[in-house]
Amino acid sequence: MKFTRLFEIHLQRSSASPTPITGNSLIVQPTASDASGARALERHRLLVRPQVDGLVVLTGLAEDSQPLIPFDDLTLLFELVRCDPMLAYDLDLSRLRPLRQPSFKYLPPVLELQLGEKNGLVANDSAAKARLAWVEIGSISSGWVSAPRRFVLQLKPHQLRWVYYIVTKRTDKLPSISDSVPSRAFDFDVTTLDAASAAQAQDQDQVAQALVADNSGAKVYRFSSKRSPPINGSPFKGLHLLLDGQNYMFDLPPPAADQLMILPGLNSQPQDALYRVIRL
Numbered sequence: 669m670k671f672t673r674l675f676e677i678h679l680q681r682s683s684a685s686p687t688p689i690t691g692n693s694l695i696v697q698p699t700a701s702d703a704s705g706a707r708a709l710e711r712h713r714l715l716v717r718p719q720v721d722g723l724v725v726l727t728g729l730a731e732d733s734q735p736l737i738p739f740d741d742l743t744l745l746f747e748l749v750r751c752d753p754m755l756a757y758d759l760d761l762s763r764l765r766p767l768r769q770p771s772f773k774y775l776p777p778v779l780e781l782q783l784g785e786k787n788g789l790v791a792n793d794s795a796a797k798a799r800l801a802w803v804e805i806g807s808i809s810s811g812w813v814s815a816p817r818r819f820v821l822q823l824k825p826h827q828l829r830w831v832y833y834i835v836t837k838r839t840d841k842l843p844s845i846s847d848s849v850p851s852r853a854f855d856f857d858v859t860t861l862d863a864a865s866a867a868q869a870q871d872q873d874q875v876a877q878a879l880v881a882d883n884s885g886a887k888v889y890r891f892s893s894k895r896s897p898p899i900n901g902s903p904f905k906g907l908h909l910l911l912d913g914q915n916y917m918f919d920l921p922p923p924a925a926d927q928l929m930i931l932p933g934l935n936s937q938p939q940d941a942l943y944r945v946i947r948l
Contacts, residue, residue, distance in 0.1 A: 669736070671715060671726040675817040677746070677781075677803065678722040681759070682822040688721035689759070689823065693752045696722055696803055696821070704745035712737050714744075722821075727813060735810045746803040748772070748821070754925060755800075757940065760824040764801055771802035772821050781821045827896040829931050829941040830923055832856070833879055834889040834909070836948035841911040843948070845891050845920065848906040856891040872932045875943060892931055892941070897922075909946070916948070 677696050679689035698716055699705035709716060713728040713736050725744070728736040752758070763783055764770040771786035786802045803821065834843045847854045861876050879888045897904055909917040923942035931941040 670729045672729055672733075672813055673816040674714065674725045674727045674735075674808070674812050675805065675819060676719070676722060676724045677805070677819045677821060678719070679748075680721070680820055680822045681825050683825065686822065690720055691718070691751060693750070693755055693758060694800070695749050695751060696746050697749060699745050699747045699802070702745050704743050705747075708742070708744055712739055712742065729813070733813070735813060738810045740809045741806070742808040743804065743806040744808065746805070748800045748803055749798045750800050751798075757826055757828060757925065757928060757942075760826045761800070769802065770800075771804050773804045774806055774817075774819060776807055779817060779819050781819055825896070826940070829895070829939050830893040830897060831875075831929065831931060831941045831943040832891040832920065832923075833875065833943060833945045834891065834948065835879055835883050835886050835945060836889075837886045838911065838948055839887050843889055843916075844910045844913070846908045846910055848908055852906070854897060854907070855894050857894060859890045859892070861888040861890055872930065872938065875929050875945075879945065911948075917946075920944075920946075 679694055679696060680686040681689055695718070697718075698709055708714075709725070715726040715728075717724050717726065723746075730736045755761075767783075767785050769786035771784055772781035773784055775782050781803065783801075786804065805819065832845065836843065844858070845856050861880050873890070876888065876890055904922050905919050907920040908915055909920055921944065923944040925942065927943050929941050929943050930938045932938055
């Protein structure tokens with residue numbers, strides 16, 4: 669039997685240059701907990717093939733190159749499943765939290781799936797804990813074989829500041845961080861942290877508190893980014909560490925994904941951040 673594409677679903681991080689969300693973080697798959705999911709696919713002789721950033725649905729063809737089992741106004745139900753327990757630090761999920769049953773829906777003619785509330789109840793199952801949201805594709809007709817649809821589900825990146833702590837015994841040299849890509853302008857605020865300024869400067873910064881307490885003979889500097897790093901799918905390179913204006917370290921490594929902290933805000937709300945400690 670011949671098969672042809674009916675539609676695709678792709679997951680993306682929304683930005684000026686959207687990047688794919690791969691299966692390491694998030695997958696979309698047919699649900700097994702509703703008749704409009706895996707059972708409907710099987711009933712209509714439809715196949716699902718996973719893609720790096722989503723899936724493609726194929727339909728079997730009869731001799732006249734039309735779907736083997738014709739359909740009109742068909743609705744198929746999928747689920748968005750988290751694979752990475754740290755997903756909430758990569759993607760902004762705040763829009764989903766107020767909804768009881770968040771669902772990304774196809775609302776013709778827009779092919780970008782729109783977030784809303786799912787209608788009807790779905791039985792609780794073993795996948796409920798990992799399920800982030802539903803994905804509903806409706807108004808599917810046999811005519812799609814001549815013009816396969818390409819749906820996009822976009823999620824915003826989580827806005828995470830970067831923080832570097834420089835711990836140094838070279839108290840006669842002043843560290844600084846410079847971005848070698850002027851157009852990017854990824855700049856940092858710097859705070860000097862020592863025992864004398866601990867009570868005021870550290871505030872709720874527990875990382876800084878521990879570093880100052882454990883390094884009495886050194887100086888501790890906190891460099892906090894003024895914004896989240898730009899995301900374009902490429903490795904972030906080009907941050908230089910300088911001492912008294914002289915290059916000391918090229919291409920500062922980014923903070924590790926599991927080094928999470930709450931960055932105190934001056935006259936603003938605390939913000940989520942990733943940090944790295946560098947000792948000189």
